[in-house]
Amino acid sequence: MFVETWLLRRSIATVPEMHELLRGCYERFSIDPATAFCLDLAAEEVFTNLVRHNRSDEKFVTMTVECSPQEVHLQWIDRGVPRFEPSAEQLAVDVTRPISQRRPGGLGLHLTRSVVDALTFGYENGDMTVGVVKRLGSDREETVK
Amino acid sequence: MFEICFRGEDTVVLSGRLDASHEAVAESFLAALDRSMTVDFDELKYIGSNGLGLLFAAQARLLEKGESLKLINLNEHLRYVFRLGGFDTIFQIE
Numbered sequence: 045m046f047v048e049t050w051l052l053r054r055s056i057a058t059v060p061e062m063h064e065l066l067r068g069c070y071e072r073f074s075i076d077p078a079t080a081f082c083l084d085l086a087a088e089e090v091f092t093n094l095v096r097h098n099r100s101d102e103k104f105v106t107m108t109v110e111c112s113p114q115e116v117h118l119q120w121i122d123r124g125v126p127r128f129e130p131s132a133e134q135l136a137v138d139v140t141r142p143i144s145q146r147r148p149g150g151l152g153l154h155l156t157r158s159v160v161d162a163l164t165f166g167y168e169n170g171d172m173t174v175g176v177v178k179r180l181g182s183d184r185e186e187t188v189k
Numbered sequence: 190m191f192e193i194c195f196r197g198e199d200t201v202v203l204s205g206r207l208d209a210s211h212e213a214v215a216e217s218f219l220a221a222l223d224r225s226m227t228v229d230f231d232e233l234k235y236i237g238s239n240g241l242g243l244l245f246a247a248q249a250r251l252l253e254k255g256e257s258l259k260l261i262n263l264n265e266h267l268r269y270v271f272r273l274g275g276f277d278t279i280f281q282i283e
Contacts, residue, residue: 059210059237081202081235087236092209096220142250151282152238154219158273 046073046111052102054095059088062107066118073111079178082159084117086176086183088153090120098125098172115161118176125172193218194231196228204232207240215240221245224256231262248279259283 052058063084070080087107094105102123110117136156138146148175157163162177191211192204201222205213228244248258259281263271271277 045224052244056209056212059208060206063206063208065230068272078266078269082272083235084235085270088208088239092237092239139273141275143245143252143279146245146275151242155270155273157271 047108048084049087049106052091052107053074054100054103054105055155056092056095057093060089062087062091065107066109069109069111069116072102073116074115076179079116079180083118083176083178086156086160086163086178087118088139089156090118090176092124094120094174097128099120100125113180117178118178120174122172122174126171127167128172129167191215196269200223200229202229203234203236206235207233208235208237212239213242220250220258222251222258224249225251225258227259227261229261230264230267233267234264236270237240241270241276243280245276249260251264257281260269 046069048069052062066083066087067080069075069105070083075083091105091107100122106121106123108119108121110119137150139151139154146170151162156176159178160176161179164173164177166173167173190205191207191214194200194202195214196202201218205211244258251257257280260271263281263282268277268282271280272283276282
């Protein structure tokens, strides 16, 4: 089991740095490129949503990565923020609709839920926690099709 | 690192990684497109949901004018994400 925690500056400009930190984990655990792509996508969506939608005086968001042979678990803790959890409506996106009928927004969360095995939201004492779990090897067949 | 530029008159080339930190650059470029273009993804290693949203917005705007974007040379990861987002029914992808 590998566990590491970083403080990420609360800024969209931090996304490349976050991806670089994750890449170090991928290399250390020989995470395949398909899984790495999915984790990068999910991480970007979660982090940018925290930065854009959570009002906080805190300058940093905490990110923790746990890697085991079976799965990768990413977790972000955003402290001193109002409670927020996406509604069922926000999470429901019909990607089969023609372009003229698709409403803006929601695509990022839809993609995140599609490429990971679990997406969780928690809130306690002013701290919001968002978690992502990706089982290793779970989408290799998808990308090879 | 991310770059977006023209190759010739009819092709837009994306290269590097289009993440949220490069959204402004991509947005201003794509928003200025006013006719059908081929978008070459051969050198693009990654795109996040924000980048996908920009492509979606550009396509929606161009389709209203009878124009469209054709996407070429997507790697397997990009194809997977485009399919998850239903973009394979919105764009011509080769």
